[in-house]
Amino acid sequence: MNNAFHCRAACWLNGKIVPPEQANISVFDHGLLYGDGVFEGIRFYRRRPFRLEAHLDRLFYSARAIALDLPWSRKELVSAVNETIAAYDNPEGYLRLVATRGVGALGIDPRNCTAPSLFVIADALSLVARETREQGARVIVAATRRLPPDGLDPRIKSLNYLNHILARIEATRAGADEAILLNAAGRVAEGTADNVFVVRDGRLMTPPPMEGALAGITRETVLELACAAGIPASETPLAPYDLYTADECFLTGTGAEMIPVAEVDGRRMNACPGPVYRELNRRFRALVNTDNDSMNHA
Numbered sequence: 001m002n003n004a005f006h007c008r009a010a011c012w013l014n015g016k017i018v019p020p021e022q023a024n025i026s027v028f029d030h031g032l033l034y035g036d037g038v039f040e041g042i043r044f045y046r047r048r049p050f051r052l053e054a055h056l057d058r059l060f061y062s063a064r065a066i067a068l069d070l071p072w073s074r075k076e077l078v079s080a081v082n083e084t085i086a087a088y089d090n091p092e093g094y095l096r097l098v099a100t101r102g103v104g105a106l107g108i109d110p111r112n113c114t115a116p117s118l119f120v121i122a123d124a125l126s127l128v129a130r131e132t133r134e135q136g137a138r139v140i141v142a143a144t145r146r147l148p149p150d151g152l153d154p155r156i157k158s159l160n161y162l163n164h165i166l167a168r169i170e171a172t173r174a175g176a177d178e179a180i181l182l183n184a185a186g187r188v189a190e191g192t193a194d195n196v197f198v199v200r201d202g203r204l205m206t207p208p209p210m211e212g213a214l215a216g217i218t219r220e221t222v223l224e225l226a227c228a229a230g231i232p233a234s235e236t237p238l239a240p241y242d243l244y245t246a247d248e249c250f251l252t253g254t255g256a257e258m259i260p261v262a263e264v265d266g267r268r269m270n271a272c273p274g275p276v277y278r279e280l281n282r283r284f285r286a287l288v289n290t291d292n293d294s295m296n297h298a
């Protein structure tokens, strides 16, 4: 991070806070050898993890879907998260909670692994520069496709991010801020670490998860905020055409929060940041700054 006030990361590994330079896992961990594990990215504001219950639900569902028995209770995970936040110098930041299949033999068979590993990192994370957040991101549609849902269900937040990384490399090489991946049918799936929304004639639209989008917690929050604001919103399959001809487009995610998009493949949005983005982002900022992160007061 190029933030001058960047704090030293805080790390929690298998039961205790450890100095970052000692937060190491084995080269035999199947999380490293095969990407065999699941994770969550969670933001905390004023030392409070945002929508922690939803993140833990997703973690437990992802683990069950890959037949990984997590030996920690929900309460133990909440403690690990809170201990890590307490050990971090800044009251605001980003948490990475990772559960791997654990240390095993070189073969792929997970029965080789004796016990899952768990670690939590608190650090700063900013997906784009502040100016980009203000002026809007330049986005490309990547040639790299999202893995098909019948290969790996997009609702599983697994440690396999290679095709997202390839799309991210494409964005960097094209001088863009972010890339959007299409699914095998050529419809919009998601960004490399964020969900995609477009606005057309006052209507908010985002692809359904089975188009190849992670069921993002920020995405869900934005859909709830739209409902509270009386903005019509729907999960709708989208083509690149819908990105190119949108009035507004923006990205959402725990790392991204809400990023307005200025252009996609050189086609400029009608407005950036547009009125719908502005209204939803205002409500989002208000929500993360309250003690109750559910929607009763939005």
Ligand SMILES: Cc1ncc(COP(=O)(O)O)c(C=O)c1O
Pocket: 041, 164, 190, 191, 192, 193, 194, 195, 213, 214, 215, 216, 217, 218, 219, 252, 253, 254, 255
């Ligand atoms: C591939 C992908 N899509 C979407 C998202 C946004 O999800 P969330 O809002 O839960 O962070 C993320 C972020 O974790 C992601 O990695």
